[in-house]
Amino acid sequence: MSKSMKSFASLFQTPKFQFTPKATAMRSIAFLKLFAIAVFYPVFAEASDQIPGKPQEKPIAIVGATIHPIAGETIERGVIVFEKGVIAGIGETATLPDGCVVVQADGKHVYPSLIEAYSDIGLVEINSVRASVDSREVGEFNPNVRAAAAFNPDSELIPVNRANGILLAVTAPGGGRIAGRSSMMMLDGWTWEDMTLKADVGMHVSWTNRQDELQELKQLLGQARRYMSARQAGDQPMDLRLEALQPVLSGKIPWVVDADSPEEIRSAVAFAVAENLRLIVKGGPGAIECAELLVAQKVPVIVSGVYRTPRRRHHPYDGPYALPGNLERAGIEFCISAGGRFGASGIRNLPYHVGTAVAYGLSEKAALESITLNPARILGIADRVGSLVTGLDATLILTDGNILETPTKVELAFIQGRAVDLNNKHKQLYRKYTEKYERQSE
Numbered sequence: 001m002s003k004s005m006k007s008f009a010s011l012f013q014t015p016k017f018q019f020t021p022k023a024t025a026m027r028s029i030a031f032l033k034l035f036a037i038a039v040f041y042p043v044f045a046e047a048s049d050q051i052p053g054k055p056q057e058k059p060i061a062i063v064g065a066t067i068h069p070i071a072g073e074t075i076e077r078g079v080i081v082f083e084k085g086v087i088a089g090i091g092e093t094a095t096l097p098d099g100c101v102v103v104q105a106d107g108k109h110v111y112p113s114l115i116e117a118y119s120d121i122g123l124v125e126i127n128s129v130r131a132s133v134d135s136r137e138v139g140e141f142n143p144n145v146r147a148a149a150a151f152n153p154d155s156e157l158i159p160v161n162r163a164n165g166i167l168l169a170v171t172a173p174g175g176g177r178i179a180g181r182s183s184m185m186m187l188d189g190w191t192w193e194d195m196t197l198k199a200d201v202g203m204h205v206s207w208t209n210r211q212d213e214l215q216e217l218k219q220l221l222g223q224a225r226r227y228m229s230a231r232q233a234g235d236q237p238m239d240l241r242l243e244a245l246q247p248v249l250s251g252k253i254p255w256v257v258d259a260d261s262p263e264e265i266r267s268a269v270a271f272a273v274a275e276n277l278r279l280i281v282k283g284g285p286g287a288i289e290c291a292e293l294l295v296a297q298k299v300p301v302i303v304s305g306v307y308r309t310p311r312r313r314h315h316p317y318d319g320p321y322a323l324p325g326n327l328e329r330a331g332i333e334f335c336i337s338a339g340g341r342f343g344a345s346g347i348r349n350l351p352y353h354v355g356t357a358v359a360y361g362l363s364e365k366a367a368l369e370s371i372t373l374n375p376a377r378i379l380g381i382a383d384r385v386g387s388l389v390t391g392l393d394a395t396l397i398l399t400d401g402n403i404l405e406t407p408t409k410v411e412l413a414f415i416q417g418r419a420v421d422l423n424n425k426h427k428q429l430y431r432k433y434t435e436k437y438e439r440q441s442e
Contacts, residue, residue, distance in 0.1 A: 119339025145180025325361030
């Protein structure tokens with residue numbers, strides 16, 4: 001650490017540091033950012049690349065911000081306390097533990113991390129460079145593929161998305177009929193093992209209505225059931241492909257079907273009912289035309305982006321923008337993804353997809369749920385993340401405004417209580433060329 005940074009960090013040696021509304025100029029929002037650098041990750045000031053955050057060492061309390069628990073009512077000028085990576089208290093008041101670091105955040109907002117429900121982050125770096133694409137395996141049926149094991153923790157796309165409030169993202173394989181298992185990743189850590197929140201959140205399938213191909217799927221699932229019976233009897237060697245299908249057959253992980261048209265969705269639902277599978281529809285432009293069926297069968301939908309053109313010439317121009325609002329009114333459980341159509345490089349725009357949906361009829365409450373609590377519920381991780389509730393992971397963000405609005409900046413971010421660096425390649429280039437043109441204008 002440089003001498004100046006050591007001097008700055010020395011300001012925070014007292015057991016409880018506090019910003020106050022009567023703070024001096026040094027305690028402005030710029031100071032809040034310096035506080036994050038100096039206290040939580042001072043090494044970042046000199047690093048050329050982001051360094052993962054250290055495990056939380058002291059209790060932290062954010063005081064005075066508008067807190068959006070998602071699972072409950074918004075708390076104006078509330079308090080949230082987290083310790084050892086877990087939320088310890090939340091409300092209008094809270095008891096602060098000894099040695100607590102206090103961040104006075106009047107006028108700010110606290111949200112749980114945004115969750116990207118489908119992407120190829122960590123598997124694809126540059127689409128046009130084959131050596132940086134690791135999103136699919138050879139062959140049509142690869143249920144044994146696990147995305148987490150191929151995840152690149154040093155991807156330059158990770159800090160870009162993290163800086164916009166997306167601290168959790170599904171990374172999913174693609175290609176073939178059964179692509180493999182997606183994983184829920186925390187976007188900070190040294191290795192893929194560090195960054196894995198849940199290794200298997202879904203088995204991803206590219207859907208078709210061709211009867212011969214559906215029969216092949218049916219036969220594979222039947223083979224997997226017979227294999228398990230033989231394994232239990234002790235007279236069957238292990239088959240990794242068939243072994244990987246067991247959690248799907250038992251309902252532990254969902255069957256995630258990539259289906260857009262109403263015909264594909266109806267076919268996928270019929271297949272899932274016949275095979276007793278827990279189904280999630282990903283894509284979903286035709287979901288509203290199957291509303292009664294989806295509600296009756298309790299099938300959730302991952303909407304693959306709002307920024308898209310209508311599927312048919314006769315469809316209304318604003319159909320994709322209005323789809324989430326229509327799903328809300330129809331009573332269909334859904335979440336919104338920005339990665340299904342635009343890949344990992346586009347998921348930083350996730351809150352703006354949702355903001356656009358609000359402009360076309362989605363309620364703001366449902367909008368926030370669609371990128372926090374709903375994906376957590378749909379993907380089976382709501383017992384860890386997705387809302388701000390005592391006992392859940394302290395994976396949250398502090399912003400200077402409404403997270404759905406483009407001018408809003410994420411000022412602090414925590415994953416399981418550890419402060420994470422919000423610097424990224426985009427910001428570095430911005431600072432570099434700002435300095436260039438300022439020098440040229442002198």
